[in-house]
Amino acid sequence: MSSVDLLLPLLVAVPMLLSTVPIALGLRFDRTGWSVAALTTTALVAATTTLANVVYTDGVVTHKLGGWSPAYGIELVLDEFSALIAVLVAVTAAGVLAYTRVGGPRGNTFYSGYLLLTGGLLGISVTGDVFNLFVFLEIVGLATYAMIASGDGPESAVAALKYLILGTVGASMYLIGVGLIFMATGTLNMGVLAEVLPAAVERDPTLVRAGFAFVFVGFSMKVAQWPLHTWQPDAYQHAPDGVTPVIAALVSTAYAYAFGRLLYSVFGPEFLTSTPYLTELVVTVGCVSVVAGSALAVIQTDVKRMFAFSSVSQFGLIVAAYGLVTESAFIGATIHLVGHAVIKAGLFAAAGLIAINYDARTVDEYAGLADEHPIVAGTMALLLVSLIGIPPSAGFVGKWYIALGAVEAQLWPVAVVILFSTLLTLAYSARLLEKMYFTPATPLEAPHVSESVATDGGENEDDAETAAGADAANDGDAGARGGTDTAALEAITANRDRNTVSYGMLALVVATALLAISLGFAGGFLADLLDPSFITEVFN
Amino acid sequence: MSESILPLAAVLTSAVAVVLIVASYRRPNIREGWSVLAALTQFGIVFSMLPGVLDGTVYKWSLQQSLGVEFLAGIDFVLRADLLGMLFALLASFLWIFTSFYATGYMRGLDEHDQTRFFAAFAASLSSAVGIAFAGNLVTIFVFYELLSLVTYPLVAHDGDREARIAGRKYIAYTFFGGGVILLAGTVMVYWLTSQTGTATTAFESGGIGALAEGAATDPTAAQITFYLLITGFAVKAAVMPLHSWLADAMVAPTPVSGLLHAVAVVKSGAFGIARVILEVYGPETIRDLPLSVPGIGEVGLNVPLAILAAFTLTAASIIALRKDHLKRRLAYSTTAQLSYIVLGLSMLHPYAILGALFHIPAHAFAKLTLFFCAGSVHVETHTDYISDMAGIGKRMPLTMSAFTIGAAGMAGMPLIAGFVSKFYMLLGAGYVGGEYWLFAAALLLSGVLNIAYFWPVVYTAFFESEDRHDAKPLLEFPAGGIRQFVGDELATDGGNRDEEPELNSDDDSGAGADSDADSEADYEFAVDQYPSDADVPGGPGGSSAEGDADSGVKTGTETAGTGHDHGHAVAHDDQHEHHGGPPAGGWTRHSPLTESTWLMLGPIVVIATGAVVLGVIPGHAAFLDLATEIVTSVFDANSLEQLRGPLSAALEVSTQ
Amino acid sequence: MIDAALDILASRYAYALLFVLLGTGLYMVIANENLVKKLIGVNLFQSAIFLFFIAMAYVDGRAPIIEGKSHGVGEIASPLPQVIVLTAIVVGIALTAVGLALIIRIYAEYGTLREDTLREVRADE
Known part of the structure; x- marks a missing residue:
């Protein structure tokens, strides 16, 4: 030493x-x-x-x-x-x-x-x-x-x-x-x-x-x-x-x-x-937080606020895992602590990036984001998917161990809440995903069918440069795109002039997303870190 | 068992294709080229393993052994090409080749938006489907099952309009309920049950996981619950009632998606999962040893409730299909019914029934894909979605509708088409078991009749009716239970009984056609001319079918009152869906089979339809029956299929010898 | 019964008093609409805890820090809680300072210190 x-x-x-x-x-x-x-x-x-x-x-x-x-x-x-x-x-x-x-x-x-x-x-x-x-x-x-x-x-x-x-x-x-x-x-x-x-x-x-x-x-x-x-x-x-x-x-x-x-x-x-009644109490507080946090997250309009309620729900999962007092649940809680931290850092960073650069803060303002900014939207989607707990991702590994812990403790109602939390998380995540990918940016454009076809073609090229050279410096490009529609895009252009996406911001968001995914393969590794000495010491 | 990277390569091929497709989004030809290339490579890799697998080799790739990474504590991430996995992977990758051609033709024919996303998600779906096929344990299959739900969501919600979004929401809610909640619960339970008697495992073993059988003996109730959790998790994708309703809604997706994914890859992954659970997680013997005690009836096999549910589904879905006028929706309910054939066959547990069920996976896939391709090609060429608009369409698309007929015959289980062979084995299995299982045999036979009842009208209307002279479709247009005036007094259909018409309107909007007079018909004709349905199909011969206006004027005058039903119907749909289907005003123009559509779509239709016939005529030479036979004999530990004749208990005896 | 209760009150009056103070502080935090008074409530609450530490600091034995020398054995004040309270007071002052700074900022922006008025002002925006 x-x-x-x-x-x-x-x-x-x-x-x-x-x-x-x-x-x-x-x-x-x-x-x-x-x-x-x-x-x-x-x-x-x-x-x-x-x-x-x-x-x-x-x-x-x-x-x-x-x-x-x-x-x-x-x-x-x-x-x-x-x-x-x-x-x-x-x-x-x-x-x-x-x-x-x-x-x-x-x-x-x-x-x-x-x-x-x-x-x-x-x-x-x-x-x-x-x-x-x-x-x-x-x-x-x-x-x-x-x-x-x-x-x-x-x-x-x-x-x-x-x-x-x-x-x-x-x-x-x-x-x-x-x-x-x-x-x-x-x-x-x-x-x-x-x-x-x-x-x-x-x-x-x-x-x-x-x-x-x-x-x-x-x-x-x-x-x-x-x-x-x-x-x-x-x-x-x-x-x-x-x-x-x-x-x-x-x-x-x-x-x-x-x-x-x-x-x-x-x-x-x-x-x-x-x-x-001690473990019962801890588990109940955790489970209620899971349900209440998710339910409140679903009804939020502000994206950051929605993620905040999501944190309430995810930490509920961790507290509930603490209350289960089994080895698997404890490992799960620890992994979920780390995994959730990575995912939430990425989500809030992405939300901040979008807010600063594209001035979108509410769920409705996220409409059509995927067409405009494929990289940011894609990263956000990946992070949301990890949060839901779709494997292989950090969110899944934590949930697996916690669910296993609940089953080992044979506390069936808790197991039900933990497993259903996937669906609850899905409820608010899918809302955002759907807005980003399947809702057109400005509903006003819809009636002009022929025009919007042209829009697609034009935007494709636009995306190309975005992908190639990061969203940073296409102010001029945004102007070109303005051909499709006016007010909303001008606002975005104006915003872009004021602030530009730094490579650092984008890199951080992308890196956290990749980390969240790769942690999905580290389930055994993380458990090994804790398992031989710490867990046996605590549980015996 | 041999270490090999081939299973991983098969999965990664299309995953790599996703990246390439996204990267070359500015060049559609290269993009679709990647799609085709990936399909061919994937099929090549899968096919190269076929001889080895048939000889009993299992190709295995494990994350831990190759990279030293432990996926979860005590659980390895394993891809393993065994007999059962081969059956599904071979099917999915083979059909993907033709679907990628077809999808190119379809998407371009309709000039769809976001084609890059479409092709990328499509390739990712295939990657996940092959992953499901090759998954070596419950956790691995869960990973791919979830990924499949995720990557097919963009395909369902592709249109991005309100209807598609709602369908997408429903789809994702159902599939994640089945996967992320129920299936995960079942997997955790299996891990826990096996950990109680030995080393915790979730790895598949032919004939059932040994440790699980021991665990089930100590805690039968938990084992029974686990069984139903796993089955329910997979049954969501297999669209077993009451978890089926996402499938019909998912038909808003582009037709290649409905075809390959919602008739083959996605829904079959559910049926395939059930096969894994019954054959390689629990095993027929363990299932038999875990009877449920139902109050009032006594002990009932664990499989019987599932079989009853499947039998109910296949009957009920067929009946619902009778009343669907939207062709793709009718096909969707037909899929629901056909998938339950597979579930029913598997849950009867008898080797012959299982053989039939396993063979029904490819049999249904070929036939149903043909049907969907035909429906899609009709949609692209004529924008017709509703069966009631299809009178005489056989003139316009002779080849497509002939292929449709073959597919429909396969669905109904006519001899010489694929569906017959599988149904034959299932009936044999039910017969060997005897007893109450005759009920299931009856359900199978009844469903065959219903299949004819809902497919024959399509074929009939396409070939034997014409635009201006066709019969009413009582099942579609009349309220349930029928209307007396039509039955009692055919001649007075329109002219008489005017006083009853308002009531008719309020009953059923499809009946609204009954009061259509000359004025509304004129409106209708004008509507068609204003938006000629085929004019915007680029490159296709459809453009030539845009007809002269003069023609329609003549026709308006000469139309008989009887066609009022049909046209009123179309008007009603126009209001709701803004579709402009149905025959052009001059009637369908006659096309030769070679010019009815692009070969990008016709080619796949011909090949797949031929495949369905080949599977029906010489099943023994088309690999799938061999695979299914090998699976059954290895599960029951028998040397040949002949040993397994006789009742179920005798078949299980073979396995213990 | 009453005797026993009185006995406890007589010997542990400090604790009883402290928890009254604690309750008062908490009540102020919850019920008072004035932000400054809320902060005073927090301070009161913390002070009660400090006093609680002081009150329990008498232990049997000898002072632990002075090794080797055995002074009188009996009830002495343990130095550990004293140290703790000293640290906690410092922390508490820092918190009060930050809190007051925030309140000044809020007052400058909204022109009010009352929470109900603040809520109305914010709702109007």
């Missing part, structure tokens, strides 16, 4: 310290934020992959901060479970940065917030201390509120405040839970807690159960489980287009990871199954 564990504190400290740099440099230079952030996240990707490599070959890496004993000091731990999330965080943070260079809110303060967020998320992944976890939850929260509020309109400030109040209450709930557990055991270290909790449960079960209840409510709020999800749609919808991908992909994922960590590493499967 040598001194590789020294990387652990650096993982958290470096981005947080460097988050001050853009502001400091901002006093003299205008646009340094992106470069600082890019350098930092690249370094983080290297560090996390190195650490993950060590973890998966040699086993768990731990670091005691300041050399204090774990009983009262803070310990950082990277094991098989957290290494996956740490790599996900670093890679996604670096990837989305490519997107924000052109698309996102620019300015040095934004990148300060971005680095703070990254540091906080990595902190959540590596911490081995329940109170330290609270601090990182709040750091992530703070950075998120600030970044959401950096949107253009006043709406984003309202959404951020709503999130701030609910998020703080949620984190505080978690803090109460930590207090109660501390009362029962006298320690805050996760590893030590896991050892002493069984005795504490015997001594005073009510205290530990009350602690669990507060932790659960706190995380239900943070992960946005129905009915505590109300902050999420507003926050996702009004956040700037460059911010939503990283928030949607990572923040809730990190929270859900932390919840899973507490459930399995701190409370342990035995406590979960032996406490009456």
Whole structure:
């Protein structure tokens, strides 16, 4: 192991310290934020992959901060479970940065917030201390509120405040839970807690159960489980287009990871199954969120809002999987965490790209998108298909393990909900697919049959250049296309003049789509990462 | 068992073609060239494995062994060309060759939009269909089953109008309910059941998965539920009632899609899946050992409810088909019925019935594809979709309608055409089992009669009637149960009983023709002239069939009142669908078989119709019967088919010896 | 029964009081229409939690940090919760600052601090 564990504190400290740099440099230079952030996240990707490599070959890496004993000091731990999330965080943070260079809110303060967020998320992944976890939850929260509020309109400030109040209450709930557990055991270290909790449960079960209840409510709020999800749609919808991908992909994922960590590493499967009605409660909350989230997603008109409700539903699936307490379900939850993060990052990035460049934000405005912009529409379609869980894709692998877990636990109603969630996801995804591919852009064109035939021919050539040279620089082309119809296309042209698609944005969206598909073949690989050591340790 | 990349190559051929088709979208000729080339290559690859497979070799490609990637923990991604898979893959890839020619002719003939998307999705469908055929375990078949649903969706919703979108929604909802929900549930259950008694597996084994049989013995209820989950999952695509209604709606798709996918590849993938479940997941023996106890009746075989459902479907769908005037919809209900032949044959469990069912997969495919191609070619040349508009069309399209007759005879199970052989074996199987299974034999025979009842009118009207003199079609035009005045007093059909006509209108809009007088007929004629149906067919000889106006004026005067039914009918359809079908005002012009349409469409029709006859006359020389026989003997572990004569229990004894 | 209840109240009055404070804070967050007061509610809620940590900090044993020297054994204040509360207060202040900044922005944009008015204004847009 040598001194590789020294990387652990650096993982958290470096981005947080460097988050001050853009502001400091901002006093003299205008646009340094992106470069600082890019350098930092690249370094983080290297560090996390190195650490993950060590973890998966040699086993768990731990670091005691300041050399204090774990009983009262803070310990950082990277094991098989957290290494996956740490790599996900670093890679996604670096990837989305490519997107924000052109698309996102620019300015040095934004990148300060971005680095703070990254540091906080990595902190959540590596911490081995329940109170330290609270601090990182709040750091992530703070950075998120600030970044959401950096949107253009006043709406984003309202959404951020709503999130701030609910998020703080949620984190505080978690803090109460930590207090109660501390009362029962006298320690805050996760590893030590896991050892002493069984005795504490015997001594005073009510205290530990009350602690669990507060932790659960706190995380239900943070992960946005129905009915505590109300902050999420507003926050996702009004956040700037460059911010939503990283928030949607990572923040809730990190929270859900932390919840899973507490459930399995701190409370342990035995406590979960032996406490009456506990698993039933967790599973019910998850299942209700699956159904309610999807149902609400179907009726949304705003695309980003629809995806936000979709997140409620997908995290419901993960929480339900946690509640099943079987090995397969836990593997499924972990894989779905990663898979969903990739898919949602791609979906929100694509939605942002479309919003910025083609000014389409509602489902209706997506009509005919596939003809105009085949690459973006195709990528979006691929991501939606992965979200539905059509194999081979990331969404399918997670669902397979979760469904298997539900069957193994022989909880048939849960199995039914999990399997039917495919159909529920299909309901809103298909709506978007149909709009993009099978609904003509402007209904006014329909009556002129002969003219629209000519349109097809013309557009084909147009698409050709789009495909060949990316959508970026065909402003002139769009003008040529204007021959078909006027108002709508002129609006698009005007928009294109204002903003152009960067290759970075397009590349990120395409790369996530490909990653989402290739993860579909990694089902066995991901399960192997967790299986031999972590799973057996937890479940025995 | 031999390691080979051939099964993967067969699947990837058309997947690669998708990329090439999309890449060459600016050059239609090259694009369609890729399509044809991929079809030929795919068939070549599949065909090259045929001799080996018939000798008992199984070509297998596994993701884990070749690339070291584990698809899911404990589950490999396997493509395996075995006997059963060969049957389906050979069929799909062979028919794709001709369909790709036909599709070219069809799409160009109609000057359709988004042809690139169409051909790309078509190639992707074939890729998935061959993947389904070669899938080596339930998870792999699930992957391709889902992909097939996905890539056929753009084909169903191709038109992009309201009707197509709604049909697309219905299609995708049904297929994902069947695949993503029910079939996945069944697959997970199989994995769980086998994990309880040993190593978890979902890999197919001829005669049933051994571990599953043990698992079923410990937990029979779960095994029974799993069986029905799997069957239901596949039955959605096989259009078994009550999950059939997507099929008729999916007929809004272009005809090559209806032909190859919704008569062969997609729907057969459902029937094929059922065959896999019955023969290679559960196995006839396990199914027999898991009787359901039904209150009031006693123990009933697990297969019997399925057989009853199939028998019901094939009767009910035939009856519904009688009343469909839209030719493609009638064919769709016929498909629903014919697919249930296959399901019924498989669920009777007797080796001969299974043999018949397996042979019915290609038999129906050839005959039904002929029928669809004919319907499509009629649509392209004359824009006629409704049977009531087809009186005398045999003059206009003699070759097409002759091929249609052959296909229809095959559907009805006339000797010397493919459908007869399969039905013969199924009846034999029902006979060997005896007992209540005579009921199923009766259903098969009754359905044959119904087949004649709904196909004969098409043939009759095409060849033996003419535009201005044809009979009423009581089943189509009258309300269910009939109208007394037509039966009782034929001569007074129009002139008399005027007072009853308003009632007639309110009953059934197709009966509206009864009150059409000279004025409305004149309107109708004018409508046809205003939009001459054939004028916009480029390159086709149809243009020459646009007729002189003077002709129509004469005809209006001379028309008999009896034709009022037909024309009123057409007017009603015009209102709804904006189609301008039916004979041109001067009647159909007579064409020779060589000039009635483009050879891009006629060629495939001739070849496929010939195929249907070949399968009926010399089934033993056309590979499919050999394959089906080999499958049955290997499932029942017998040396020859003769051993398996006799009741089902005796046939199963053979397998245990 | 009543004696027992009184006994608990007498020995654990701090907890009872803190949960009243907690409830008050939460009620303000939910029921008050004024955004600033909502934020004050959040602060109250958090303060109650801090006090809760302080109140439970008495433990039996000796101070853990000072190794080797055994001072008096008995009820002492554990230093760990103190540290926790210190950290949490810092976090809480940061949150309040961000919250107030957002409220100032909202006020500048909409000219109101009341949530019901805000809702009307936004609905009109």
